[in-house]
Amino acid sequence: MRGIGVSPxxxxxxxxxxxxxxxxxxxxxxxGDEAVREEVDRYRAAIDHSxxxxxxxxxxxxxxxxxxxADILEAHIEMLTDPQLESDVLERIQVGKKNASDAVLEVxxxxxxxxxxxxxxxxxxxxxxxxxxxxxxxKHLGTLPSQTSPLEGSAPARPGEHSAQADLPFIIVAExxxxxxxxxxxxxxxxxxxxxxxxxxxxxxxxxxxxxxxxVVGCGTSLDQVADNDILVLDGATGQLWVNPGxxxxxxxRRKKIAQAxxxxxxxxxxxxxARMVDGRRIRLLANISxxxxxxxxxxxxxEGVGLFRTExxxxxxxxxxxxxxxxxxxxxxxxxxxxxPVTIRTLDIGGDKPLPYFPxxxxxxxxxxxxxxxxxxxxxxxxxxxxxxxxxASSFGKLKILVPMVSNMQELRVAKELFTTAKNELxxxxxxxxxxxxxGIMIEVPSAAVTADLLAQExxxxxxxxxxxxxxxxxxxxxxxxxxxxxxPYHPAVLRxxxxxxxxxxxxxxxxxxxxxxxxDPLATLLLTGMGLEEFSMNAPSIPTIKHIIVKxxxxxxxxxxxxxxxxxxxxxxxxxxxxxxx
Amino acid sequence: xxxxxxxxTAPEGMHARPATALVRLAKNFTSVISIWEGNKTVPLNSLLxxxxxxxxxxxxxxxxxxxxDEITAAEALDHFFSQIKDL
Numbered sequence: 041m042r043g044i045g046v047s048p049x050x051x052x053x054x055x056x057x058x059x060x061x062x063x064x065x066x067x068x069x070x071x072g073d074e075a076v077r078e079e080v081d082r083y084r085a086a087i088d089h090s091x092x093x094x095x096x097x098x099x100x101x102x103x104x105x106x107x108x109x110a111d112i113l114e115a116h117i118e119m120l121t122d123p124q125l126e127s128d129v130l131e132r133i134q135v136g137k138k139n140a141s142d143a144v145l146e147v148x149x150x151x152x153x154x155x156x157x158x159x160x161x162x163x164x165x166x167x168x169x170x171x172x173x174x175x176x177x178x179k180h181l182g183t184l185p186s187q188t189s190p191l192e193g194s195a196p197a198r199p200g201e202h203s204a205q206a207d208l209p210f211i212i213v214a215e216x217x218x219x220x221x222x223x224x225x226x227x228x229x230x231x232x233x234x235x236x237x238x239x240x241x242x243x244x245x246x247x248x249x250x251x252x253x254x255x256v257v258g259c260g261t262s263l264d265q266v267a268d269n270d271i272l273v274l275d276g277a278t279g280q281l282w283v284n285p286g287x288x289x290x291x292x293x294r295r296k297k298i299a300q301a302x303x304x305x306x307x308x309x310x311x312x313x314x315a316r317m318v319d320g321r322r323i324r325l326l327a328n329i330s331x332x333x334x335x336x337x338x339x340x341x342x343x344e345g346v347g348l349f350r351t352e353x354x355x356x357x358x359x360x361x362x363x364x365x366x367x368x369x370x371x372x373x374x375x376x377x378x379x380x381x382p383v384t385i386r387t388l389d390i391g392g393d394k395p396l397p398y399f400p401x402x403x404x405x406x407x408x409x410x411x412x413x414x415x416x417x418x419x420x421x422x423x424x425x426x427x428x429x430x431x432x433x434a435s436s437f438g439k440l441k442i443l444v445p446m447v448s449n450m451q452e453l454r455v456a457k458e459l460f461t462t463a464k465n466e467l468x469x470x471x472x473x474x475x476x477x478x479x480x481g482i483m484i485e486v487p488s489a490a491v492t493a494d495l496l497a498q499e500x501x502x503x504x505x506x507x508x509x510x511x512x513x514x515x516x517x518x519x520x521x522x523x524x525x526x527x528x529x530p531y532h533p534a535v536l537r538x539x540x541x542x543x544x545x546x547x548x549x550x551x552x553x554x555x556x557x558x559x560x561x562d563p564l565a566t567l568l569l570t571g572m573g574l575e576e577f578s579m580n581a582p583s584i585p586t587i588k589h590i591i592v593k594x595x596x597x598x599x600x601x602x603x604x605x606x607x608x609x610x611x612x613x614x615x616x617x618x619x620x621x622x623x624x
Numbered sequence: 625x626x627x628x629x630x631x632x633t634a635p636e637g638m639h640a641r642p643a644t645a646l647v648r649l650a651k652n653f654t655s656v657i658s659i660w661e662g663n664k665t666v667p668l669n670s671l672l673x674x675x676x677x678x679x680x681x682x683x684x685x686x687x688x689x690x691x692x693d694e695i696t697a698a699e700a701l702d703h704f705f706s707q708i709k710d711l
Contacts, residue, residue, distance in 0.1 A: 115640040115671065118647060124670040151672060158678050166640065166675055356682065359631045397682050 043259035045279035046240045047248035050297040051232030052290070053211035055270045060175070060215060063183045065142040070133070079133050083140040086180035090120050093176070097223065109223045112169070116219070119173050125151075141183040148174030161241040168243045172218040211272045213263055217244040227251055232274050234281060236263050248276070256281055307585035311342040315588045318595045323570060325588055326382070326578040328556055332370070335377045338581040342588065345381035347578020348443070348504065348556040349374060351388055351427070360398045361423060367430035375438025382439045384504065384554075384578075385431050386483070387424065389413045389445040408518070413446035418455055428463040435475035442478060443504055448486040453499050456480075481551075485509035490538040497549035504578070505542055507557025511535050530559050531612040531619075540572045540603075547573055554578055564619040566590045571603030590623075625690040626698045630705045631682070638679045640671075642708050647671045649704055655691025657701075 070076050098113050119125065125147060132143035148170055155167035178184045209231035214221075216237040222244065233248055238257035248255035254276030266272060266283055273282040273293045285293060315323040326347030327338035338346065354362060354370050362370075374383060391412025395401050404410035417424035431442055442460070447453050460480055467474055484490050485506030493503065507530050512519050514535050517527035529535070539555070546553035554576035559565045561583035567590065569577070577587060602622060609615045632638055650657045650668040657668040659677065666673040668687065679685065689697050 111641040111644070115644045118644045118671040122670050122672045123667075124672050151676070154676055160678060160680055162639070163675060163678055169640070170672075357633045359684070 041259065041262050041281040041283065043234070043256040043279045043281065044239060045255075045276045046238075046245035046257050047233075047253060047255040048277040049232075049252070049254035050273065050275050050293065050300055051211055051254040052208065052271070052273045052293065052297060053231040054208045055213050055266050055268055055272050056210040057266070057268050058212055058214040058217070058221065060218075061184050063141065063145060063178050065145050066139065067142070068139060069137045070139060071137075076134055076137065079140040079143075080130060082181060083129060083133065083143070086140070086144075086177050087120055087126075089180040090173070090176045091117050093180075094120075097220075109219075112219045113223065116169060116173050116176075119169065120177070141178060141181045144174060144177050144181065148177075165241055165243055165246075168216070168218055172220050175218065176220065208271070211274065213266050213272070216242065216257075217247075219243055222247045227253065232272075232276065233257070234259055234263060234266075234272060234274055236260060307589060310585050310588050310592070311340075313342075313588070313592065315591045317570070317591055317599075318593070319597070321570075321596050322575070323591050324554075324576045325584050325591075326384075326554070326576065327581040327584070328578050329581075332373045332377055334581070335374070339379075341581040341584045343381075343581055343584055345378065345439075346374075346383040347554050347576065349383055349385045351386060352390060352394065355388060355390070355396055358398075361396075361426075364426045364430045364433075367427060368433045371431050371434035371440070372437050375434050375440055378438045380439065382441060384441040384443050384481070386443040386445055387414075387417060387427055387431075390416060408512075414444050414452055414456060415446070417444070418452060418459075421459060424456075424459055425463050425466075428460055429467060432463055432467055432474040432478065433472055435478045436473050440475065440478055441502065442480050443483060443502075444481070445483045445506070446486060446509075447482040447484075447496070448488045450492070450495055450499065453482060453496060457499065484542050485513070485557075487514050487538065490514075490542050493542040493545040494548070497545050497551055500551065502551050503542060503546050503553040505539055505553065505555040505557065507535070507539070507555060507559040510538065510557070514538060529612045530557075530562075530565070531615045533607070533610060533612070533615075536568075536606065536615075539569070540607075543569075543572045543574055552576065561587065563587065563590055563623060564616060567594055567599045567602045567622070568606055568619065570594070570596065571599035571601070625688060626694050628687045628689070628698060628701060630685045630687065630701075632679055632685060634681050638675070640675070643671055643674050645708070646704065647674060649700060650697075652700070653689075653691065653693050653697040655689050655694045655697045657687065657689050657697060660686050660688055 070079060094113050094117050098110050128147045129143045132138045132146060133140060136143070138146070151170045152167045155170060156164055158164045175184060179186050209229060211232040211234055212230055213234045214236070216235055217233065230253060232253060233244055233255040235244055235257040236259055238244055242257060245255060245257055254274060256274045256276060256279050259281065271284050271290070273285055273290070274280070282289065282293065315325050317323065324344050325342065326345045327334070327341070327343035328348040329335060329338055329346055330350045330353045335346070354367060358366070371385060390396055391407050391410060393407040401411065411419070428442070431440060434440060444456050457480060464474070479501035481502035481504060482489070482496060482500045483506045484493060484503050487510065489496060490510060497503070508519070511530045512528045515527045515529070515532060517524040519525045519528040543553050553574065555569060555574055556578040559569070560577040561579035563586055566587050570591065579587065605618060606615050609618065647669060658665045659668055659674065661677070665688070666677070668674065687701060
C-alpha cells in the first residue's frame with residue numbers, strides 16, 4: 041500500500057481508526073411560523089454551545105498542543121459568529137423553510153466548495169476549518185452523535201489486545217483529520233498518521249511536520265481494509281505502508297527505523313564539528329537564505345555564514361522600489377545577525393519569469409534568455425547604484441561580499457565595477473564609512489562566463505557557481521519542462537567539465553570560488569566537487585549536516601580518485617550510478 | 625468617508641490569525657468598514673467574506689470607512705497594518 045509521504049520517519053504502531061460520521065440533508069420542510077422560530081432558536085443555541093465548547097478548549101491549551109492551536113480555535117469562534125454565516129443560515133430557515141441542520145449543511149458545503157477551489161493552497165486548506173465548525177454545529181444540533189476524540193484524556197481500553205501490541209503506540213487511520221481532531225488528541229501518544237485524503241499542504245500534514253510525527257496521506261480507499269489494532273508500519277518519507285507485516289519484515293523495518301534514528305542523532309552531533317576531511321583539508325559549508333529571519337535556522341544547522349543572500353524578497357515585499365535607507369536597514373540587520381561570519385549578498389536577480397509587481401516587464405519570447413538580472417541592473421543604473429550604496433553602508437556592520445548574477449561577458453563585469461566605484465565615491469564624498477575591502481564577485485551560471493573563467497578571474501574578486509542555471513543553459517533544456525528536463529542533468533560531462541574548469545581557473549588566479557546551486561546539497565556530488573578543489577559549498581541549511589558527514593569521513597586522496605574515475609565516463613547515468621555505489 | 629490602501633506583504637497571503645484580528649478590530653467601531661474591489665464591496669465584519677476574497681501576497685487591500693468614528697477607525701487600521709508582521 042502506498043500514499044504520499046508528507047512527514048518523514050518510520051513508525052511502527054497499532055491502528056486506531058478515527059471515524060467521522062457524515063450527515064446528510066433531510067429535505068424535510070418546516071410548516072408554520074412556530075416551527076421556524078424553534079429552528080432559529082435551536083441554531084442560535086448550537087452556536088452558543090459551540091463557542092462555549094471552543095473557549096473551554098482554548099482554556100485547556102497546554103505546552104503539548106501544537107503551536108498556533110489557540111489561533112485556529114479563535115478563528116473558529118470568529119467563523120461561528122460570522123454575520124455572513126448567520127444571515128445565510130437564517131435565510132434558509134426563515135425563507136426556505138429548511139430545518140436548522142439542513143441549513144447549516146447547505147451553507148457550509150457551499151463555503152467548503154468555494155475554499156477548496158481556491159488556487160492558493162493555504163486558503164484552500166481553510167476548507168478544513170469550515171468543515172470543522174460545520175461538524176461542531178451539527179453535533180450541537182443533535183444531527184451528529186457527540187463523540188469525543190478517542191485519544192482525549194486517558195488511554196482507551198480496547199478488547200482483544202495482544203500484550204505485544206498493547207506496548208505499541210497508536211497510528212491514527214482516518215479519512216482526514218480536522219484542526220479540532222489534532223488539537224484534542226494527545227499527540228504524544230501518537231506515532232503516525234495514515235489518511236485516505238489530503239496532500240502535503242493539508243492541515244494534518246502541517247501538524248505532523250510541526251510535531252515530527254511521520255505521516256502518509258492520500259492513501260485512498262485501500263485504507264478501508266485496515267482494522268483497529270492491526271499492526272501498521274509507515275514510512276513518512278517514501279509514503280509506503282505495511283499492514284500486519286510478517287516477523288521477518290517487521291524485524292527489518294525495526295532495524296531501518298533504528299538506523300534512521302541513529303543517523304538523525306549523528307547528524308545533530310555534527311553541528312558544532314568543523315567540516316574537516318581526514319587529511320585536514322578544511323571545507324566551508326554556508327547557507328543560502330532569503331530573509332534575515334532564516335539566519336537562526338542556518339546557524340542551528342551548523343552554517344559558517346551565508347554563501348547566498350537573495351535580495352529579491354526585499355524588493356517583492358514592497359509596493360515600489362525600496363529606498364536606499366530601507367535597503368540599508370535590511371542589509372544592516374543581516375550583517376548584525378551574522379555574528380561576524382561572512383555574508384554574500386547577491387544583487388537583484390529578476391526577469392520576465394520573476395517580475396516585481398511595480399516594475400512591469402514586457403512579455404518576452406524567451407525570458408530565460410532575455411532582459412534579466414545584471415542586464416536589467418546595467419540598464420536601470422539608478423536602481424543598481426541604490427542597491428550597491430545600501431550594501432556598502434551596511435558593510436561597516438559585518439563581513440559582507442557583493443555578488444552579481446548572470447554575468448555573460450567581461451564588458452558587463454567592467455561596467456558593473458565602474459558603477460561600484462561610483463557608489464563608493466559618492467559615499468566617500470558624503471563621509472559615510474564602509475568596508476573599503478568589500479569583495480565584488482560574480483555568479484558563473486552562463487556557459488560563456490564559465491568558458492572564459494580565466495579572463496573573468498582577472499577582474500572578479502571571487503566566483504560563485506550557480507549550477508541550476510549553468511546546467512540548463514549548457515544543456516539547452518528547461519528543467520521545468522517535463523519533456524526535456526531529463527536532459528538537464530548536472531552530471532553530464534559537459535556541465536562537470538565547465539565546473540571543473542571554473543574551479544581551476546579561480547585557483548590559478550588566487551580568487552575564492554564557491555558553489556551555490558542545488559548540486560552543493562546533493563550528497564552524490566560532495567566528493568566529486570571536493571576532488572575538483574572546491575572548498576566552499578552554499579546550500580539550504582537543513583542539508584548541511586548530511587554534506588558535512590560525507591566530508592569528515594573522507595580524504596582528499598579519495599576525492600581526487602573519484603574525480604578521475606568520473607571524468608572517464610561519457611554517460612551521465614554511469615556517473616550517477618558510480619557515485620551512488622561509492623556513497624552506499 | 626475615508627479610503628485606505630494597504631499592501632499584503634506576507635508571501636503566503638492573508639493568514640487566518642491576522643485576518644481574525646483585523647475583523648475583530650473592525651467590529652470595535654460604529655463606522656461601516658468595508659473592503660472593495662472593483663464594484664464589489666464586502667463588509668469587514670465577516671472573516672468568511674475576508675478569507676473567501678482569496679487575497680494573496682502582494683495584493684492591495686482597499687478599505688473604505690464611513691461613519692462617525694471614521695477618523696479613529698482609520699488611525700487604528702493604520703496602526704494595525706504597521707504593527708502586524710505576518711500580513
